[in-house]
Amino acid sequence: MTEHVIDVTDLRRTYAGGYEAVRGISFTVGRGELFALLGTNGAGKTSTVELLEGLTEPAAGEIRVLGHDPYRDRAVVRPRIGVMLQEGGFPSELTVTETARMWAGCTSGARPVGEALEAVGLSRRGETRVKQLSGGEKRRLDLAMALMGDPEVLFLDEPTTGLDAEGRRETWELVRALRDNGTTVLLTTHYLEEAEQLADRLAIMHEGRIAASGRVADVVATQPSQISFDLPDGYFPGDLPPLADLGVTGHELVGRTVRLRTGTLQRSATELLVWAQRAGVELRGLDIRAASLEEAFLRIARDATAADGTTPMTNEPHAARAAGAAEEDAA
Numbered sequence: 453m454t455e456h457v458i459d460v461t462d463l464r465r466t467y468a469g470g471y472e473a474v475r476g477i478s479f480t481v482g483r484g485e486l487f488a489l490l491g492t493n494g495a496g497k498t499s500t501v502e503l504l505e506g507l508t509e510p511a512a513g514e515i516r517v518l519g520h521d522p523y524r525d526r527a528v529v530r531p532r533i534g535v536m537l538q539e540g541g542f543p544s545e546l547t548v549t550e551t552a553r554m555w556a557g558c559t560s561g562a563r564p565v566g567e568a569l570e571a572v573g574l575s576r577r578g579e580t581r582v583k584q585l586s587g588g589e590k591r592r593l594d595l596a597m598a599l600m601g602d603p604e605v606l607f608l609d610e611p612t613t614g615l616d617a618e619g620r621r622e623t624w625e626l627v628r629a630l631r632d633n634g635t636t637v638l639l640t641t642h643y644l645e646e647a648e649q650l651a652d653r654l655a656i657m658h659e660g661r662i663a664a665s666g667r668v669a670d671v672v673a674t675q676p677s678q679i680s681f682d683l684p685d686g687y688f689p690g691d692l693p694p695l696a697d698l699g700v701t702g703h704e705l706v707g708r709t710v711r712l713r714t715g716t717l718q719r720s721a722t723e724l725l726v727w728a729q730r731a732g733v734e735l736r737g738l739d740i741r742a743a744s745l746e747e748a749f750l751r752i753a754r755d756a757t758a759a760d761g762t763t764p765m766t767n768e769p770h771a772a773r774a775a776g777a778a779e780e781d782a783a
């Protein structure tokens with residue numbers, strides 16, 4: 453049986469004023485797994501991660517990290533986890549090595565500073581001041597600090613926000629290597645490609661709830677693939693073969709562009725192409741596209757919104773955030 457390093461049941465978080473940012477979520481993360489928490493702005497990802505890190509107490513529900521309550525058993529859990537926050541905020545005048553030494557001094561069981569910097573490829577930047585590091589190097593320094601205690605569980609909150617494509621890829625390599633060495637990783641991200649690249653499993657949050665979860669392929673498989681093409685000249689939609697025969701589950705006509713949705717892409721595409729071949733028509737603008745995580749994400753957010761009648765991407769109470777999350781919890 454898989455050991456659950458993180459176990460979350462019916463978790464809720466309510467901020468002062470009664471705003472419920474996390475509305476009864478449950479999930480598990482197995483040892484050595486990389487689990488991604490995705491979601492629109494304000495979906496509740498950071499609010500959830502802060503609870504897992506033991507920074508504050510939930511309004512309801514249960515959390516186990518390494519078998520302990522991360523808030524009540526903080527002294528036991530904290531030395532075994534690493535946390536990379538969205539913004540590290542280290543003093544800009546210190547050098548990389550001075551920063552790492554300072555951090556090591558606050559970390560129980562800290563690994564040698566040189567080793568932590570080596571792990572993130574910053575060994576050669578030891579004498580550089582933090583303010584002179586590039587954005588990507590700063591994020592790597594944040595990661596080095598999170599790795600200082602050689603953690604069993606690593607929390608990465610938006611680890612590649614603000615990085616260019618190369619910096620992002622470098623970070624992915626590092627995170628993959630950590631996972632391959634057995635570190636359990638919980639990652640929040642806005643980048644769907646990041647989740648596709650790294651995650652063993654993921655959950656998509658929307659307005660405090662988990663709208664979909666599972667392996668990337670399973671979440672994508674719940675979404676239809678799409679075939680689109682221009683209606684051939686002189687043809688009407690009724691001249692196409694019966695859509696049911698194509699295995700098509702939905703369709704629309706936008707101008708003269710036909711869009712078909714299907715859960716059996718190979719069959720639908722083959723049937724359509726055979727029909728076109730027999731009819732001697734060229735399907736201009738033909739585009740055959742398997743479902744992607746991005747489509748799954750957008751559709752899930754849209755469906756969840758339609759179901760509860762709310763507007764996506766709402767972010768009104770965000771301003772209150774600046775005042776500090778932990779103290780403001782109503783719980």
Ligand SMILES: Nc1ncnc2c1ncn2[C@@H]1O[C@H](COP(=O)(O)OP(=O)(O)OP(=O)(O)O)[C@@H](O)[C@H]1O
Binds near residue numbers: 500766772773
């Ligand atoms: N301290 C706070 N007081 C009141 N509301 C808050 C506070 N912190 C966050 N919220 C609200 O809770 C909701 C969830 O915020 P959270 O930061 O957890 O979302 P997120 O998914 O991490 O968003 P983002 O991707 O934008 O970082 C948002 O509506 C946010 O405005």
